[in-house]
Amino acid sequence: MSLRHALLGLLTWKPGTGYELAQAFEGSLINAWHASHSQIYPELAKLEAEGLAEVVGEGPRRSKTYAATGAGLEELRRWLMETEPNRAQRNETALRWFLVYMLEPEQRRAVLEREYAFVSAAAAERRALAAQFDAEGKTGGFRPLLELGHRMDAVFEDWLREQVEAARKT
Amino acid sequence: MSLRHALLGLLTWKPGTGYELAQAFEGSLINAWHASHSQIYPELAKLEAEGLAEVVGEGPRRSKTYAATGAGLEELRRWLMETEPNRAQRNETALRWFLVYMLEPEQRRAVLEREYAFVSAAAAERRALAAQFDAEGKTGGFRPLLELGHRMDAVFEDWLREQVEAARKT
DNA sequence: TAACGCATGTAATACGTTACATGATTCT
């Protein structure tokens, strides 16, 4: 059950509303975790009931801003340090890249080109985010993850370019 | 619903039993898709009922070997070419690498070292698989995916080594 | 004032995991 730890992590970093947490899963965390609001709101209520999160402010439109409590941070750290990671993944993009070899070269080229377009757009977005990050002088914390992202983007772009080229030649 | 396309893909590549398909999800496909036998057997029955897969042999222990039919391959290709990929991921490893910045440097170093050990073991396994692949002279098809795997392994190993080093210095 | 985005919630359905259950074959 990682949803609660994802939420606790985000709330430890910075308090936020359920709505904002849902946006984080659509944005910078899209490659790590995803959940929709219908899952998030009940889970926040549970976290509060268990004392792992608390409401630290109420805003317009009856919005509630949650933050992780001390117990919440403790639980997050316990999870990170003491539990065995579940390495099994369900990554539709990876699955498609695997299955693309079931296609004829011409079809394969078309699919790979679409993938290349997606990946290079994502890479550009990530570079923009990094630039904004640096401009704001946010040095610590998540900067290393952006660096990892850049390197993965480069690997994906190179590899897809090569595969498109190979499919063209066949 | 990607499970069925994962199964169709594997069965297009090579006919197999439910048991063998489950093993594929534990092995070479662990980074792409995962499903347990209790999900696989009913889905194979559905695929057969819909004419997308068929039983091509029966072995000992009342095992049934399935293969994709023409309609199954067609459906797989349609899915690859015409449907919009769902890019949302749920990757516990990535989530943990994100959340590790919520730890104190000393704890962080310990967690990152465990991750490094895991990744370098996975990289070694992948190299062994590639060597075996090459020895058997399997040139086409999935060889490019192994190459992508090698490059990602290298990125992960380098990055984790750097992060361990950084956590040590802090 | 109408449209849009913010913000929260519940219900029905689909998908996935864990536990239960059984039996055949192979290896020691």
Added chain:
DNA sequence: AGAATCATGTAACGTATTACATGCGTTA
């Protein structure tokens, strides 16, 4: 003969998606 592994299946439970539902606040 007993243990391990192969092989298949179902049931109960937990998690995730999609659809339904409501209302506030801002901006054109």
